[in-house]
Each structure stands twice: as structure tokens, then as C-alpha cells.
Amino acid sequence: MRRFQVLLAALGLGAIWQVLSMIANTPILPPPWQVVEALVLALPHDLGLDFLASLWRVVASILLAVATAAPLGVLLGQSRSLSRIVSPMIYLLYPVPKVVLVPVLLLFFGIGDTAKIAVIFLILFFQIIVLVRDQAAALRPELLLSVRSLGAGRRALYYFIYFPSSLPAILTAVRQSSGTAVAVLYVAELFATRYGLGYYIFINSSSLFNYPAMYAGILAMSLLGLGLYFGVDWLERRLCPWLPSAQEENS
Amino acid sequence: MLRPGLGQSRDRMVEASDLCFAYPGGAKVFDGFSWQIDRGETWAVIGPSGCGKTTLLYLLAGLICPSCGELRVGGEGLRRPRPGTGLILQDHGLLPWASLRANAALGLRVRAFYGPDGLHSPHEKQVGDIWPRVDSWLKRLGLEEFASRYPSQVSGGQRQRAAIARTLVLQPDLLLMDEPFSSLDAPTRESLQSLMLDLQAEQGLTSVVVTHSIEEAAFMGRRILFLGRPPQRQAVVLDNPAAGHGVRDRSDPAYGEMRGRLRGLLDAAIQGSG
Numbered sequence: 001m002r003r004f005q006v007l008l009a010a011l012g013l014g015a016i017w018q019v020l021s022m023i024a025n026t027p028i029l030p031p032p033w034q035v036v037e038a039l040v041l042a043l044p045h046d047l048g049l050d051f052l053a054s055l056w057r058v059v060a061s062i063l064l065a066v067a068t069a070a071p072l073g074v075l076l077g078q079s080r081s082l083s084r085i086v087s088p089m090i091y092l093l094y095p096v097p098k099v100v101l102v103p104v105l106l107l108f109f110g111i112g113d114t115a116k117i118a119v120i121f122l123i124l125f126f127q128i129i130v131l132v133r134d135q136a137a138a139l140r141p142e143l144l145l146s147v148r149s150l151g152a153g154r155r156a157l158y159y160f161i162y163f164p165s166s167l168p169a170i171l172t173a174v175r176q177s178s179g180t181a182v183a184v185l186y187v188a189e190l191f192a193t194r195y196g197l198g199y200y201i202f203i204n205s206s207s208l209f210n211y212p213a214m215y216a217g218i219l220a221m222s223l224l225g226l227g228l229y230f231g232v233d234w235l236e237r238r239l240c241p242w243l244p245s246a247q248e249e250n251s
Numbered sequence: 252m253l254r255p256g257l258g259q260s261r262d263r264m265v266e267a268s269d270l271c272f273a274y275p276g277g278a279k280v281f282d283g284f285s286w287q288i289d290r291g292e293t294w295a296v297i298g299p300s301g302c303g304k305t306t307l308l309y310l311l312a313g314l315i316c317p318s319c320g321e322l323r324v325g326g327e328g329l330r331r332p333r334p335g336t337g338l339i340l341q342d343h344g345l346l347p348w349a350s351l352r353a354n355a356a357l358g359l360r361v362r363a364f365y366g367p368d369g370l371h372s373p374h375e376k377q378v379g380d381i382w383p384r385v386d387s388w389l390k391r392l393g394l395e396e397f398a399s400r401y402p403s404q405v406s407g408g409q410r411q412r413a414a415i416a417r418t419l420v421l422q423p424d425l426l427l428m429d430e431p432f433s434s435l436d437a438p439t440r441e442s443l444q445s446l447m448l449d450l451q452a453e454q455g456l457t458s459v460v461v462t463h464s465i466e467e468a469a470f471m472g473r474r475i476l477f478l479g480r481p482p483q484r485q486a487v488v489l490d491n492p493a494a495g496h497g498v499r500d501r502s503d504p505a506y507g508e509m510r511g512r513l514r515g516l517l518d519a520a521i522q523g524s525g
Contacts (some may be wrong), residue, residue, distance in 0.1 A: 140342060142340050142341075142342040142344055143342070143344050143346070145309075145314055145338075145340065145344070146338065146340055146342075146343075146344025146414075147344065147346075147357070147361070148314060148332055149312050149314060149332050149336070149337075149338035150332075150357060150358040150361050150417075150421070151332055151334055151358070151361050151362060151365070152361045152364075153365075155364075156361050156364050156365065159364065160346070160357065160360070160361065160364075161346065164346070164348050164349075165347075165348065167348070240348065241401070242347055242348045242349075242401040242402075242403060244403070
């Protein structure tokens with residue numbers, strides 16, 4: 001997708017928004033320019049801080065999840081005996097919508113960052129471990145045999161094969177779950193917290209009745225999700241140039 | 252101090268004595284099989300599907316171990332992949348996420364990773380400069396302009412040539428190939444077969460090509476090992492002086508005669524299995 005096309009689409013959506021706002025003619029749906037104005041005004045103040053708080057929580061969860069789930073996924077992918085024990089457990093836990101665990105985690109960890117990072121971490125952990133495991137298990141035995149014949153032992157196989165091969169799986173898992181991650185962050189931040197976009201949106205809608213500010217928060221949160229998605233996409237193109245998807249974009 | 256029989260083992264590249272091997276839960280593939288390969292010989296191994304040719308190659312490569320018997324390669328007992336042995340498989344075995352150049356350098360990079368510990372890489376060789384050696388082999392095999400491309404971006408023949416570069420840059424003395432060209436189209440296959448013969452003669456390699464193609468066996472194997480139906484006990488060896496570097500013409504009658512003999516053996520083996 002060209003950047004130009006995306007820009008055009010954004011302007012188109014903005015135009016549709018403007019029309020809907022004029023038709024609805026209610027303070028609940030302010031026109032886009034009002035929202036953008038609220039966004040720009042609030043950004044240097046509390047909105048900016050809330051955005052950074054939310055961003056930090058998401059990034060920390062991603063890094064934590066990758067650091068734990070990727071090595072475990074590789075381990076599961078190449079050890080059939082371990083996989084036989086662990087995979088059924090993952091199979092059962094995977095479909096649980098992690099958002100329902102938010103109240104539980106809040107009880108355990110309180111209203112600080114930890115609970116929020118924990119819930120996003122759980123979502124990403126399962127996504128990453130499953131994709132990395134499947135990727136590692138799908139490695140052709142001939143590939144492993146060839147590299148072993150070059151004298152590679154266990155350590156070299158990890159360094160030259162298992163970890164590089166799991167990179168696309170990790171990035172795909174993060175990209176696929178970035179939407180859910182931001183959504184669950186929102187839910188987690190609705191509960192009392194000092195900073196966070198979810199809290200910003202909530203407080204402006206229910207207490208302050210500042211609708212342009214509320215929409216500014218929604219827009220900011222959308223941009224967070226969008227930024228994550230495109231960020232991972234960009235990473236994939238830079239770090240995995242051998243993938244056909246990356247080659248299409250680059251050519 | 253000379254040990255008895257030392258002169259013999261110098262010329263012997265591979266000495267297999269009474270090998271037994273069976274895959275877990277499967278029937279015996281090798282049952283007291285013995286075979287010898289001398290230095291500098293070019294062998295072809297041929298037989299019907301399931302006869303154990305690939306198994307034999309993996310045994311020679313040290314990737315699997317026989318359950319009984321002894322296997323000596325290069326004068327030493329074989330426990331694990333030996334640094335001086337090169338292996339080229341039908342599936343080129345290139346890393347999809349590395350360029351052809353990085354792939355060709357993989358063997359040297361693995362050695363650099365471990366250092367010259369004698370286990371993963373030969374004692375006496377320091378790794379030295381990786382990239383000049385790799386680049387010269389890529390140039391030799393006509394891959395210079397494709398060096399920075401990925402395996403998915405080049406043709407099957409080029410991939411296999413990169414795999415050949417990767418193996419030869421390590422200066423092996425024993426080259427093992429498992430149907431290396433069977434997935435390529437005929438013209439590419441024939442040119443690579445000729446290339447391999449040239450390289451073998453030039454580098455003084457001992458080589459073993461496993462193939463299911465009668466033509467390939469007759470063309471590349473100066474000595475041919477025929478494996479019938481498993482379990483393999485007795486090595487059936489045919490001498491094929493018509494093969495190799497001397498005769499490049501595929502219409503040579505001796506070449507045709509060998510093909511006929513091999514076809515006869517194969518048919519008998521296949522019919523025997525019903």
C-alpha cells in the first residue's frame with residue numbers, strides 16, 4: 001500500500017466524518033477539525049503524558065513477551081517430547097480471552113503499570129509462542145541435516161537457524177495481536193489509574209463531558225494501534241528482506 | 252613409528268566393516284555390510300527406492316550411527332560429522348533468510364563460531380579470511396552477480412551451485428552427494444554433472460554420488476555400488492572405466508553398455524520386491 005493511498009484514504013474518512021457530524025448535529029459527534037484542535041492543544045499537557053504511559057506499557061509488554069515466548073517457542077518446536085506435555089496446555093489456554101483476566105490481575109497487582117503490562121503480556125505470549133513453535137517445527141529436516149554436516153552443534157544451530165527463522169513468526173504474532181493488545185489496554189486503563197489513554201477517554205466522557213477531548217483520546221489511541229501495526233510492518237521489511245511480502249514493498 | 256597397516260589406511264578413504272543399521276521400528280537396512288572406498292575414487296551409488304542409499308550416505312556423513320560394525324573415514328573412527336567431509340543434498344539446504352554469499356560462507360562462519368577445536372572444525376586450519384575465499388568460489392561458479400540475492404530469488408540450478416560453493420570453500424577431501432541434481436531440468440543437470448567431474452578432478456576429491464538415475468550413475472561413477480532390496484549384506488560393485496572426466500560423450504557405447512547393465516540390475520531388484 002502506497003503512503004499516498006493511505007493519506008488519501010485518511011482524508012476520505014475525515015470527509016465522511018465531517019458529513020456525519022453535520023447530519024447528526026449533536027455535541028456527542030463533534031466535527032473532525034474540533035477533535036484535531038483538542039488533540040493538538042492537549043498533547044503537550046495531560047494527553048501527551050497519557051499517550052506516553054500507554055505507549056510505554058505496550059512496548060514493555062511486547063519486549064517482555066518476545067523475550068520469554070520466543071525462546072520457549074523454539075524449544076517446543078524442536079523438542080517433540082516437551083511439546084507433547086506443554087502443547088495441550090497452550091491449546092486450552094489460548095482461546096481464553098485474556099481481557100477477562102483484567103479484574104483478576106488488578107486484584108493481584110493493584111492499579112499501577114504491572115497489571116496492565118501483565119495482561120498485554122499474556123495475550124502476546126500465547127500468540128508468539130504458538131507461531132514460533134509452529135515455525136520451528138516446520139523447519140525442513142534436510143536444512144538441519146545440511147547445517148549439521150557443516151559441523152554445527154546445538155549452539156550453532158540456535159544461532160544460525162532457530163532464532164533467525166523465528167523472526168518472521170515473532171513479528172507476525174506481534175502485528176496480529178497489536179489491535180487486541182491496545183483494546184485490552186483500554187479496558188485495563190479504565191479502572192482507576194493516574195495516567196493512560198483509556199483513563200483519559202473515560203474521564204472526559206463520563207465525568208467532564210468534554211466530547212472533543214474524548215474523541216481526541218480515541219484518535220490518540222487509534223494512532224497508537226496504527227503506529228504499532230505499521231511499526232512492526234516496517235521492522236519486518238527491514239529485518240526480513242527475504243520474505244516475498246517485504247520484497248513487494250521494496251521493489 | 253610405523254604401525255602395521257598404516258600404509259593401507261592412508262589410501263583408504265572409507266572403510267565400512269559389518270555395518271548394521273535399522274530405523275527405529277523399521278526393518279534392517281544394513282546387516283553386516285562392508286565396503287571400501289580408496290582416496291580419489293569417484294563412486295555412484297544406485298538402487299531402487301527404499302534400498303538405503305540415502306541412509307548409507309548419512310552413515311558416511313556421520314549424521315547417524317550404525318548399530319553395529321565399524322565405520323572409519325579418513326583413517327579415523329566416525330562418531331559425528333567430520334570436518335573434512337562435504338555433504339550436498341537434493342534440497343540445497345540453503346538458509347532462506349541469508350543471501351547466497353552469506354550462505355556460501357556458512358561453513359566457514361560455523362567454524363569461526365566454534366574456533367579450531369578439532370571437533371567442529373579441523374585442528375590444523377585457522378579460519379582466516381572468510382569473504383575473499385567465498386567470493387572467489389562464487390565467481391568460479393558463475394554466481395558473482397547473484398551473490399546478494401536470496402535463495403527464493405534465484406533458480407534451482409543457482410541454488411544448487413551455491414550449495415556446491417558452500418561445500419567446496421571448506422576444502423573437503425570427501426564429497427558426499429545425495430541426488431544433488433534430480434530436481435533440476437535436464438540441461439542444468441547435465442552441465443552441473445560435468446562441472447562436478449571437473450571440480451573433482453581438479454581438487455582431487457574422493458566422491459560418492461547417490462542417485463536413482465541410471466544415466467547419472469553411469470556418467471559420474473567410475474565405480475558403482477549397486478544396492479538391491481534391503482537388508483544390504485554384500486556390496487555389489489561394478490567397475491565403470493567409461494565414466495568420468497575422460498569420456499564426456501554420452502553416445503559412447505561403453506556408457507550405453509553400463510546403462511544397460513544397471514537397468515538390468517534395477518529391474519531385477521524391483522521385480523524381486525513384487
